[in-house]
Amino acid sequence: MSNKKSPLLNVKGVLAGGKQNMVIILAAVALFFVFYLINPSFASDLNLNNMAKSFVPYAILALGVTFVIATGGIDLSIGTVCIGSAVLAGAICRTGVALEDGILWLTIPIIVLTGTVFGLINGLLVAKCKLAPFIATLGTMLVSRGLTSVVAEAVRETSSAVKYPTVGWFQDIFVKYNGFPVGLLWVLALTVICMVVMYKTKIGRYILAIGSNEEAARLSGIDTDKYKIIAYVIGGTFAGLAALFYTAANPSLTIAGGNGMELDAIAGVYIGGTSTTGGAASIMGTILGSLILVIIRNGLNLALSGGSIVSATNITYAVTGVIVVGAVMLDILKKKNAAKVKIPPTAEKKAEASKS
Amino acid sequence: MGETILTMQGIQKYFSGVHALKGVNFDLRAGEVHALMGENGAGKSTLIKVLCGIHKKDGGSITYFGEDVQFGNIAESQAAGISVIHQELNMMNHLTVAQNMFIGREFKRGVLIDDRKMEEEAQKLFDRIGVRIDPGVKLGELTVGKQQMVEIAKAVSRDCKLLVLDEPTAALTQPEVEELFKIMNDLRDKGIGMIYISHRMDEINRISDRVTVMRDGEYVGTVNTAEVTKDDIVKMMVGRVIMGEQKQKSAVAEDAPVVLEVKHLNAGREVRDVSFHLRRGEILGFAGLMGAGRTEVVRALYGADPKQSGEIWLSGKKVKIKTPAQAVEHGICYLSEDRKRYGLMLMKSVTENTVIASVDDFISAGLINDSKMKEASAEFNEKLRTKTPSMEQLLKNLSGGNQQKVIVARWLMKNSDIFIFDEPTRGIDVGAKSEIYRLMEDLAAQGKSVIMISSELAEILRMSDRILVMCEGRKTGELDISEATQENIMQLATMREEN
Numbered sequence: 125m126s127n128k129k130s131p132l133l134n135v136k137g138v139l140a141g142g143k144q145n146m147v148i149i150l151a152a153v154a155l156f157f158v159f160y161l162i163n164p165s166f167a168s169d170l171n172l173n174n175m176a177k178s179f180v181p182y183a184i185l186a187l188g189v190t191f192v193i194a195t196g197g198i199d200l201s202i203g204t205v206c207i208g209s210a211v212l213a214g215a216i217c218r219t220g221v222a223l224e225d226g227i228l229w230l231t232i233p234i235i236v237l238t239g240t241v242f243g244l245i246n247g248l249l250v251a252k253c254k255l256a257p258f259i260a261t262l263g264t265m266l267v268s269r270g271l272t273s274v275v276a277e278a279v280r281e282t283s284s285a286v287k288y289p290t291v292g293w294f295q296d297i298f299v300k301y302n303g304f305p306v307g308l309l310w311v312l313a314l315t316v317i318c319m320v321v322m323y324k325t326k327i328g329r330y331i332l333a334i335g336s337n338e339e340a341a342r343l344s345g346i347d348t349d350k351y352k353i354i355a356y357v358i359g360g361t362f363a364g365l366a367a368l369f370y371t372a373a374n375p376s377l378t379i380a381g382g383n384g385m386e387l388d389a390i391a392g393v394y395i396g397g398t399s400t401t402g403g404a405a406s407i408m409g410t411i412l413g414s415l416i417l418v419i420i421r422n423g424l425n426l427a428l429s430g431g432s433i434v435s436a437t438n439i440t441y442a443v444t445g446v447i448v449v450g451a452v453m454l455d456i457l458k459k460k461n462a463a464k465v466k467i468p469p470t471a472e473k474k475a476e477a478s479k480s
Numbered sequence: 481m482g483e484t485i486l487t488m489q490g491i492q493k494y495f496s497g498v499h500a501l502k503g504v505n506f507d508l509r510a511g512e513v514h515a516l517m518g519e520n521g522a523g524k525s526t527l528i529k530v531l532c533g534i535h536k537k538d539g540g541s542i543t544y545f546g547e548d549v550q551f552g553n554i555a556e557s558q559a560a561g562i563s564v565i566h567q568e569l570n571m572m573n574h575l576t577v578a579q580n581m582f583i584g585r586e587f588k589r590g591v592l593i594d595d596r597k598m599e600e601e602a603q604k605l606f607d608r609i610g611v612r613i614d615p616g617v618k619l620g621e622l623t624v625g626k627q628q629m630v631e632i633a634k635a636v637s638r639d640c641k642l643l644v645l646d647e648p649t650a651a652l653t654q655p656e657v658e659e660l661f662k663i664m665n666d667l668r669d670k671g672i673g674m675i676y677i678s679h680r681m682d683e684i685n686r687i688s689d690r691v692t693v694m695r696d697g698e699y700v701g702t703v704n705t706a707e708v709t710k711d712d713i714v715k716m717m718v719g720r721v722i723m724g725e726q727k728q729k730s731a732v733a734e735d736a737p738v739v740l741e742v743k744h745l746n747a748g749r750e751v752r753d754v755s756f757h758l759r760r761g762e763i764l765g766f767a768g769l770m771g772a773g774r775t776e777v778v779r780a781l782y783g784a785d786p787k788q789s790g791e792i793w794l795s796g797k798k799v800k801i802k803t804p805a806q807a808v809e810h811g812i813c814y815l816s817e818d819r820k821r822y823g824l825m826l827m828k829s830v831t832e833n834t835v836i837a838s839v840d841d842f843i844s845a846g847l848i849n850d851s852k853m854k855e856a857s858a859e860f861n862e863k864l865r866t867k868t869p870s871m872e873q874l875l876k877n878l879s880g881g882n883q884q885k886v887i888v889a890r891w892l893m894k895n896s897d898i899f900i901f902d903e904p905t906r907g908i909d910v911g912a913k914s915e916i917y918r919l920m921e922d923l924a925a926q927g928k929s930v931i932m933i934s935s936e937l938a939e940i941l942r943m944s945d946r947i948l949v950m951c952e953g954r955k956t957g958e959l960d961i962s963e964a965t966q967e968n969i970m971q972l973a974t975m976r977e978e979n
Contacts, residue, residue: 324847326839333836336825343784343822344837344890345808403827 144397144454148412152419159423166426173305175422180299180307181206181370183414185389186396187318188362190410191355193393194322196335196402197250197257199356200386201242201265202363207382208272209238210367214286214377215276228294235371236364242268243360247353265386273379288375298372307369311411314365319407321358331355335402391444392417395451413451417444482510485545485673486531486642492539493526493697500526503540504699506692508642508673513664515676515688515705518717519769519937523697524677528644532557532564545641563635564644571627573620578602580619581634605633609666625656632663636672643667644675649683650771661687679769681710681974693717711967714974718937718966726938729962730945731924732762737795739929740812740898745790747780752953754790758898758929763920765944766933768973773953774933775817778900782807782814808837813891815884817903817933823887826876830868831857833875833886837894860889864919881912888919899923900931905939917943937966951975 159166185202192199213219213231242264249260276284288294299307322328330351333341342348371377394400395416396409421440428436486508493501501523508514516524529535531542533551542549544560551557554564571580578598579586587597602615611629619627628648635643645664649657664674664687676688684691685705693700693716700716740758745751750773758764766774779785781792783801792799794810801807804814816822825833834857835842842853857871866885868878875883884904891899901920905913920930920943934940940947947959949972957972 320847324850326843326848329832329836329839329848333825333828333832336828337821339822340825341836343782343804343814343816345805345894346836347803347805403825 145406145408145412148395148409148416152412152416155416155419155423159419159427162423162427163429166423171422171426173300175418176305176308177299177373178422179415179418180305180311181366181373182385182389182392182418183311183411184314184362184366184369185385186392186410186414187314187407188359188366189386189389190318190393190396190398190405190407191322191328191331192257192359193390193398193400194328194331194335194402194405195352195355196338197352197355198261198390199243199246199359200258200261200390201246201268202359202366202389203385203387204265204269204272204379204382205239205242205360206363206367206370206385207377207379208268209235209242209364210288210371211276211284211286211377211379212238212272214288214371215279215284218280219286219288228289228292231288231371232368235367236361238272239364239367240357240361243357243363244353246360247356250356251349251352269379269382276379284379286377288371288377290375294372298369307373310369314362315407315411322405322407327351327354332403332405335399335404337403388417388444389414391448394448394455397451397455399455400452416447420444420447482512482671484509487543488527488531488540489543490540491527491530491537491542493523493530493535494538500697501530501537502697502699504694504697505702506699507702508675510641510673511668511671512690513668513674513676513688515678515684515691516694517678517684517691517713518694518700519935522694522717524694525646526697527694528564528646528675528677532562532644558638561639561641562644563638563640563642564646565628565631565635565648566646571619571631573618575619576616577613577619577622577630578615580630581605581615581637601637602633605637609633609636609663611663623653623656625652625660628652628660629663632667636667640672642673642675644677646677647679648676649678649680657683679974680976681713682976684713685710714967714970718970726941727944727961730762730960732759732945736760736762739795741793742777742781743791743793745777745780745792746788747785747790748776748788750776750953751780754950754953754955756948756955756958758931760929761924761927762945763924763930763932763943765940765947766931766950767937767940767947767969768935768950770935771952772950772973774950775902776953777950778814778902778931778933782812782900784814808894808896811895811897812900813837813894813896813898814900815887815891815902815904817906819880819883819887824875824883827874829872829874830861830866830878830886831871834860834889834893837890856893857889860893861886864889864892865915879912880908881915884908884912884916885919896928898929898931900933902933903935904932905934905936937969940964940969941966949973952977 165171185206189199189202213234216234217227217231219228219231246261246264249255249263250257273284276286297306298310299305322331330341330346331354333346334348334351338348374381392414393410394413396406396411396413398405398409420443424440424443425436428434428439484507486506488504488506491501491504504523504527506516506527516527518524526535530537533553533556537550549560551560572583575583578595578601581602582598587594587601599615606613606615611633613622613626613630619630622630632643648660652660667674678684688705690702691705691708691713692702693713695717703712736759738757739760742757743755745754754777756764766777768774776785780787781801783803783806792801799810801810807814820826825836831854835853839848842849842856854871861868861871864885866889867882875886878886904916904920908916920932924930932943941961941964945961947961947964947969948955949957949959949969951973954977956975959968
């Protein structure tokens with residue numbers, strides 16, 4: 125194998141999704157131009173920066189949940205875990221209240237660890253308690269939303285709305301450094317890490333094996349429970365990481381901000397071509413899927429702004445829904461074609477033929 | 481006994497190249513219980529499916545109440561008065577008994593369903609056939625035996641003239657069997673013809689009027705039950721012609737060490753106090769009828785299912801095996817009967833399927849070396865002569881025999897010592913079968929040990945050095961190959977515990 129030149133791009137998982145990736149890239153470019161023609165301010169520096177800001181947390185959420193979906197599972201809790209962990213950390217560290225950014229640094233480990241803990245809980249519920257992933261993570265979704273805001277209310281002795289500083293080193297690291305959208309670099313780095321983990325390590329290999337046929341993987345001697353838990357821990361930890369970028373970009377937080385975030389992230393994963401039943405995952409596809417969703421969200425928003433009677437947000441929901449359904453239908457069609465096996469003429473038919 | 485209601489003559493059936501029914505004859509009279517017997521795979525179920533319209537016959541004729549028929553589906557055969565009671569019941573546990581009985585043809589008052597009327601009708605029916613069940617309770621609250629009676633009552637309520645009972649007693653307790661027989665006798669008096677499929681010889685003797693035996697899709701013969709002994713029937717079932725190449729004597733050296741010993745294994749409902757040992761280079765055959773608990777024994781041994789009690793000793797050392805991962809660490813591997821569900825990742829490549837148990841061996845500095853994996857996979861699959869266009873080929877595109885080889889390659893790569901094959905040639909065509917046999921012989925010759933579960937007696941006799949026979953979760957005997965015959969294996973396989 126000639127994987128000397130570029131070991132990562134030569135990996136099967138990337139190649140397998142190659143065609144779909146090309147389609148997404150072309151669609152993204154086309155949409156970009158359409159939105160630009162409708163409203164030239166779409167391509168303005170300001171708007172591009174806005175798009176980068178909103179792209180980063182969704183992309184990171186989507187990267188993490190790709191591992192969960194690759195096992196054949198789902199994680200509905202990542203959205204509320206993401207915002208919940210930021211609300212919790214903000215309340216505990218009293219950001220924006222008395223100390224300003226005094227112990228702002230402490231929020232970073234608290235946010236990430238909260239994500240990891242919820243991921244671990246999801247993993248244990250699914251792997252050890254054998255709960256259906258949908259139910260288990262629906263539970264943690266509600267629990268994380270409720271619990272983090274209750275703690276925040278108790279700590280702050282008022283509402284759970286939390287303020288982070290709007291400018292400072294937090295933004296320099298996670299959003300914009302000297303005008304440069306550093307968040308994109310983080311996404312790039314995390315994408316490379318995810319590709320290595322998914323395609324070049326035991327963790328990824330076993331996660332894909334579990335998604336392909338969990339029982340076969342178990343009978344092959346794989347500790348399937350352990351690797352399922354790892355997948356959910358990755359999903360939760362990435363929800364925590366996403367919270368850092370979200371918070372830096374949107375310093376005024378309420379818990380409600382996390383509602384529905386998980387669905388946008390998951391939609392990106394499906395559009396990117398990761399199989400809904402697991403076993404095949406495309407990290408590159410996840411990034412591209414998230415990108416196209418951001419373009420649509422932002423583009424529609426601009427196109428419909430200024431005197432339009434329809435709400436851009438609602439149109440965005442509808443369009444996103446159609447795209448997700450289309451992408452998953454594509455996945456089903458792909459599988460159907462792959463499952464077609466040529467059957468040689470049966471003896472039955474031969475017998476009939478000889479009769480006549 | 482009354483007039484002949486059903487005559488099946490020279491029935492032929494092919495399944496994509498497999499000749500499943502080779503000219504089978506069968507007839508049934510009104511008010512008769514006619515037992516249909518044969519080993520697993522003899523074609524009994526296929527014959528029934530042809531009768532009730534699930535499969536189309538490829539030759540022969542079916543005459544039902546004097547008319548030439550070919551039912552297109554179950555609905556048609558049901559409308560004509562043919563009902564099949566399956567071993568596995570397909571009923572809705574959350575509905576009441578009466579609701580289940582009248583599903584699809586509910587009594588109504590206006591647009592509303594009249595539950596009271598349905599319960600009354602059900603009660604009348606139960607009284608008529610002498611069943612004591614409350615039609616108002618949820619079906620799920622009844623025992624399997626009672627549920628079966630509901631199903632029989634349902635058949636009767638549809639004005640059934642021909643009732644097929646497919647292994648009805650498999651899940652019943654002795655008193656339930658008695659009750660079932662009482663009902664069957666009542667139905668017989670009412671002139672209903674019954675086809676009774678069962679492996680249980682003593683039941684056949686008690687309940688049936690005639691017995692028809694099938695073997696390998698062929699019609700062997702029909703006899704009056706009263707005129708034959710149990711041994712006669714067994715002989716008909718296994719046939720006198722024995723596959724040419726039965727192993728004459730064990731190929732295992734006298735002093736070959738014992739590599740595996742299982743002591744007093746109990747697991748689930750299916751495995752009761754099973755003990756056995758396995759020696760180096762030995763092929764140990766597990767014989768028995770379907771549901772005898774053979775698969776359950778090896779799955780418990782392998783850690784795939786929990787054990788209640790029992791010890792496992794490997795080369796003289798007691799070990800704990802609670803998960804398949806531990807079994808694999810101890811050099812045991814299991815090749816399931818249902819490869820698609822329990823063995824293969826169909827949408828993954830030959831390489832990925834081959835290396836999945838040995839991923840650790842291809843990691844350096846935390847990263848997987850894919851090219852080394854591919855080389856190793858190619859090496860092992862070439863050794864086994866797996867036919868595949870490339871190592872990248874998805875496994876679903878390989879034939880059954882080659883899929884099996886990929887799984888063997890997986891475990892050879894892992895350097896396993898004890899190979900457990902569960903029905904290794906199921907779904908594999910005849911040509912590839914002998915290759916799988918050679919493969920197992922090679923393994924044994926290399927000093928590996930093999931456990932082979934098989935429901936084909938000819939296969940057991942050809943491959944095994946020693947044969948362990950099970951019936952209803954118990955080990956009923958152990959035979960050296962030199963003393964084993966189809967007949968004495970069958971005797972042990974049907975040796976039920978006295979109740």
